[in-house]
Amino acid sequence: MRRPPGDKEHLGRMAGLFAVGLLVFFGLQWFMVPPGFGRYGHYRSGALDDNRDRPLRYAGRAACEECHTDVVEARKGSRHERVGCEACHGPLATHAASPGEVKPALPDPRAICLRCHLANVARPRGFPQVQIPEHSEAGPCSACHKPHAPEIK
Amino acid sequence: MNVERREFLRKTGKLLVLTASAAGAWEALAAGRPEAAPTYNMFDHWWGMAIDIEKCIGCGNCVRACKEENDVPRDPRFFRTWVERYHVDPADLERPIVDSPDGGYNGFPEKYKAGDGTKNFFVPKLCNQCSDSPCVQVCPVGATFDSPDGVVLVDKTYCLGCRYCVQACPYGCRFIDPRTNTVDKCSLCYHRIARGLTTACCEACPTGARRLGDLKNPEDPIHAFLRDHDVHVLKPQMATHPKTYYNALDGSVR
Numbered sequence: 001m002r003r004p005p006g007d008k009e010h011l012g013r014m015a016g017l018f019a020v021g022l023l024v025f026f027g028l029q030w031f032m033v034p035p036g037f038g039r040y041g042h043y044r045s046g047a048l049d050d051n052r053d054r055p056l057r058y059a060g061r062a063a064c065e066e067c068h069t070d071v072v073e074a075r076k077g078s079r080h081e082r083v084g085c086e087a088c089h090g091p092l093a094t095h096a097a098s099p100g101e102v103k104p105a106l107p108d109p110r111a112i113c114l115r116c117h118l119a120n121v122a123r124p125r126g127f128p129q130v131q132i133p134e135h136s137e138a139g140p141c142s143a144c145h146k147p148h149a150p151e152i153k
Numbered sequence: 154m155n156v157e158r159r160e161f162l163r164k165t166g167k168l169l170v171l172t173a174s175a176a177g178a179w180e181a182l183a184a185g186r187p188e189a190a191p192t193y194n195m196f197d198h199w200w201g202m203a204i205d206i207e208k209c210i211g212c213g214n215c216v217r218a219c220k221e222e223n224d225v226p227r228d229p230r231f232f233r234t235w236v237e238r239y240h241v242d243p244a245d246l247e248r249p250i251v252d253s254p255d256g257g258y259n260g261f262p263e264k265y266k267a268g269d270g271t272k273n274f275f276v277p278k279l280c281n282q283c284s285d286s287p288c289v290q291v292c293p294v295g296a297t298f299d300s301p302d303g304v305v306l307v308d309k310t311y312c313l314g315c316r317y318c319v320q321a322c323p324y325g326c327r328f329i330d331p332r333t334n335t336v337d338k339c340s341l342c343y344h345r346i347a348r349g350l351t352t353a354c355c356e357a358c359p360t361g362a363r364r365l366g367d368l369k370n371p372e373d374p375i376h377a378f379l380r381d382h383d384v385h386v387l388k389p390q391m392a393t394h395p396k397t398y399y400n401a402l403d404g405s406v407r
Contacts, residue, residue, distance in 0.1 A: 043298035047308035048195070051300075054344040057222045058356045087214055087359040091221050116212045116359055121265045122238050122273035123210045127360075 058086050059096035067099065071148055078149035079128075088112050088147065109140035109147070193347045198302040199369040200341055201396030202352075203378045204277055206403075208362035211236055211275035213257040218357035220258070222342060229255040231328045233339040234279040234354055240265055241272040241405045249405040276406055277363060279354070280305060280326040280339035281387060281395030288318035288327060288338075297336065303368070303396060304341045312336050323391045341365070368396070 005013075036045035064085040065072050075081045086092055088107050095102040119129040130136070136144075144152060219225060219234045236257030240250040254261065257275075265273055286305050289297050296311035297318055312335035319327045319336060330337040342352035350356070351365045366375025378384075382400040388407075399406075 037295070040301055041298055042295040044295070044308055044311060047298070047306060047311065048300055048343075050309065051306050051340055051343040052347045054223075056345065056348075056350070058218065058345075058350075058353045060345075060350045060356060082361060083359045084356050086218075087357045091218070091353075115214070115260055116210055118263075120211065120261060120263050121267050122240075122261065122275055124207055124274075127210055 056093040057091040059091075059093040061085055063096040064092070074146075074148045078151060080148060080150055109142040110138075113141040113145075113147070193349075195301040197369060198346075198367050199396075200303050200346060201282060201366050201368050201375065201398065202279065202341070203364045203366055203375050203384075204397060204399045205362045205364075205378075205382070206274055206276060206399055206401045208360040209236070209275040209277055210360055210362075211238060211257060211261045212359065213260045214357040214359060215277060215354035215363060216256050216258045218353040219339075222345075222353035223340070225337070226331065228331075229258060231330070231337070232256045233326075233337070234277065236261075237276045237278060238264075239272070239274050239276060239403065239405060241403065243270070243272055246403075246405040249407070251407075272403065272405075274403065276399075276402075277354075278324065278326070279397065280341070281324055281393065281397040282339075282341060283393035283395045285392065285394045287321040287323065287391075287393060291317045291321045293317065300343070304343055304346075305338070306340055306343060307336055307338060309333065309335050309337075323388050323393065324395075 034044050034046070037043070039045040040048075061084050068085075071085075089104060090107070092102075092104050095104050114130075114132070117128060117130050119131050123129055141147075213236060215234055216232065216236060219232075220227065223233055225231055225233050235253055237251050237253045238257075238261050240252075242248070252264070261275070265271065282303060282305055284299075284303070286299065289299055289305060292298075293315065294311055294313055296308045296313065298306060298308070300306050314329060314334045314336065316329060316336070319329065322338075327336055327338045329335070342350075342354075345352055346365065352363075355363045355365050364375065364378065366378070367373045368375065378400070379398060384398045384400055385402040386395040386398060387402075388395075
């Protein structure tokens with residue numbers, strides 16, 4: 001008949017099981033937790049790079065003004081001086097990257113103006129707004145107002 | 154002898170630090186991501202947004218720019234930023250009439266008449282970039298987090314699509330992208346601000362009603378804006394400590 005295990009053997013088995021459990025735990029942790037997790041907080045630090053490494057669609061005003069110095073000059077002192085270029089011309093990072101190849105189309109010289117200047121009760125009172133057709137029935141706004149310096153002198 | 158040892162330690166220390174930072178920069182350059190080279194230090198910034206309701210004309214430029222820049226689904230249920238129109242009886246602030254046709258993507262066709270005794274104004278909305286964001290607190294897997302520069306971001310590879318954060322956001326700023334079945338939200342154009350540009354919505358805003366600001370930079374004009382205007386945040390009772398500040402925020406705005 002087999003002798004029942006003594007105190008030492010009991011402890012030894014427990015220690016062995018514990019060691020195996022720890023090994024499995026650390027193994028799983030090593031396998032499942034991605035690198036960089038917990039570097040700055042409870043998230044994967046690589047997610048910051050993922051969020052950063054996306055392409056631009058809007059080049060930004062500084063990029064436009066590097067080349068189009070004549071427009072900068074034309075807008076000086078006008079009420080449109082501080083309007084961003086791409087607010088009317090649309091996203092043009094592709095044009096800024098290769099100005100020779102990508103030629104942007106000009107915005108519609110009536111629809112683009114009405115987007116901001118068509119009268120609307122909810123618009124701030126001091127903002128210049130026009131009633132259509134009272135102000136102008138049809139035709140491009142640029143017939144009277146130059147978009148880069150809209151004041152009629 | 155002692156002095157020499159100190160000098161030696163100092164020089165070796167400097168050399169070690171320099172080598173480590175050069176190696177970091179070289180790694181990023183070699184990986185073809187020069188923008189990830191450590192020229193942008195996350196710990197030097199704390200981003201927020203200042204919105205001037207008195208300047209918002211409801212043109213919808215920000216909504217279109219945001220969808221374009223961040224490849225947001227064109228379906229008019231999904232927005233990272235949108236514009237609301239408020240129609241308020243001044244004596245009944247509790248019940249404003251709010252509409253936002255296609256989030257303001259196509260502007261706001263005139264609906265109300267002048268001189269009927271109501272208040273009418275536009276309110277642009279976006280992620281409030283809370284300092285204590287409920288969405289971050291509830292995410293079970295660490296897929297949404299506060300970046301060291303104060304932007305609430307999403308790890309798309311880690312998101313389970315469990316929608317807990319969508320329910321937790323008191324401002325309704327999150328949605329599930331139907332193409333990936335993961336959550337999406339305003340990232341404050343993190344890819345732009347890390348390159349030293351402003352956000353797409355600020356770039357496209359013709360009146361300067363939105364302005365990105367670095368609250369850690371003492372020279373940023375946002376400090377003057379916050380000082381000189383009666384500034385409020387949305388739902389302060391939620392204790393989310395938002396970093397999107399509104400000038401001239403009417404009491405009826407939810």
